Amino acid sequence: MPVEPVLHQLTIPTPFAVGDVHIYVLKGDTVTLVDTGPRTKEAWESVTAQLSAIGLQPEDIDQIVLTHHHADHAGLVEEFRHAVLYSHQDSDRFLTRTQSFMDMHDFFYREFFKQLGLPEAYLALIEKMKDPLKPMGNRGADAYITEGDTLPGLDGWRVIETHGHSQGHVSLSSAGEMIGGDILLGHISSNPLIEPPFGINTPRPVPQLQYNDSLKKIAALNPGRVWTGHGDPVLQPLPLIQERLKKQHERAMLVKSMLADKETTAFELCQKLFPSLFKKQLGLTLSETMGQLDYLLANGEIKEAGLAHGAIIYRAEGVTEKV
Numbered sequence: 349m350p351v352e353p354v355l356h357q358l359t360i361p362t363p364f365a366v367g368d369v370h371i372y373v374l375k376g377d378t379v380t381l382v383d384t385g386p387r388t389k390e391a392w393e394s395v396t397a398q399l400s401a402i403g404l405q406p407e408d409i410d411q412i413v414l415t416h417h418h419a420d421h422a423g424l425v426e427e428f429r430h431a432v433l434y435s436h437q438d439s440d441r442f443l444t445r446t447q448s449f450m451d452m453h454d455f456f457y458r459e460f461f462k463q464l465g466l467p468e469a470y471l472a473l474i475e476k477m478k479d480p481l482k483p484m485g486n487r488g489a490d491a492y493i494t495e496g497d498t499l500p501g502l503d504g505w506r507v508i509e510t511h512g513h514s515q516g517h518v519s520l521s522s523a524g525e526m527i528g529g530d531i532l533l534g535h536i537s538s539n540p541l542i543e544p545p546f547g548i549n550t551p552r553p554v555p556q557l558q559y560n561d562s563l564k565k566i567a568a569l570n571p572g573r574v575w576t577g578h579g580d581p582v583l584q585p586l587p588l589i590q591e592r593l594k595k596q597h598e599r600a601m602l603v604k605s606m607l608a609d610k611e612t613t614a615f616e617l618c619q620k621l622f623p624s625l626f627k628k629q630l631g632l633t634l635s636e637t638m639g640q641l642d643y644l645l646a647n648g649e650i651k652e653a654g655l656a657h658g659a660i661i662y663r664a665e666g667v668t669e670k671v
């Protein structure tokens with residue numbers, strides 16, 4: 349008889365504003381680590397001490413499943429060289445960070461930020477946006493996982509694609525339990541971060557819409573508990589999901605009302621929505637702003653009304669032009 353995997357939560361310090369990250373061990377005949385923590389000395393000491401407390405050495409980890417590529421979740425992959433590394437294919441470009449990808453990454457953000465109306469002076473911040481990539485390992489996946497996949501020794505668990513917070517974000521689901529990475533957090537709403545497109549002539553992904561679809565997918569699965577990447581497990585996912593979707597819709601409608609007063613660029617909106625935060629957290633706040641615009645565009649609430657100095661101008665539908 350195979351041994352039913354037992355779930356252990358480990359809590360690991362990170363150098364990021366988000367605070368500690370939770371990673372998970374599923375210990376059965378096969379030992380699976382879900383996420384690794386960031387690549388810092390403190391995190392590694394914490395991981396090894398907590399593994400030891402449940403009778404494991406790092407060498408005992410047979411396989412790693414990454415919920416997503418962010419450094420707080422995927423930083424220590426190189427410390428588990430012997431373990432098979434699984435991630436979604438769409439996470440792999442950030443795990444390997446080849447020169448050609450990073451060149452494309454910088455080019456994409458430069459052009460994209462111009463379209464959002466960002467003044468030239470701010471384009472230097474693209475370099476700063478790469479800071480969170482520093483505490484990452486440099487190791488691509490050994491095998492890709494996708495919707496519905498099962499993993500060796502993890503009977504009853506399957507992979508659910510939950511894209512949005514990042515491209516390639518996945519969760520693991522089993523009989524009412526879900527390990528959800530950062531797709532649903534109890535204490536904060538998770539950011540739909542803009543990532544570069546997957547091909548030269550491919551449009552960029554629209555993470556806010558993906559994120560909402562992922563929340564609806566989780567609601568349909570209706571797990572009894574979501575083990576999170578940060579904060580307490582979510583014991584009542586359904587009302588939280590409904591609240592998250594409602595709040596996002598309300599925020600989008602607020603953005604629409606701001607567009608009714610004036611045609612504006614995404615960067616102008618971002619400054620209004622995040623007057624003090626935008627300089628410190630440019631990538632995050634622009635992603636958040638763009639998320640609301642993508643949502644409104646997809647629902648026909650606003651439209652693109654042309655270009656001004658290379659920047660897209662947005663206008664609320666049905667609102668007449670001011671003279």
Ligand SMILES: [Zn+2]
Nearest residue numbers: 418420530577
């Ligand atoms: Zn995280």
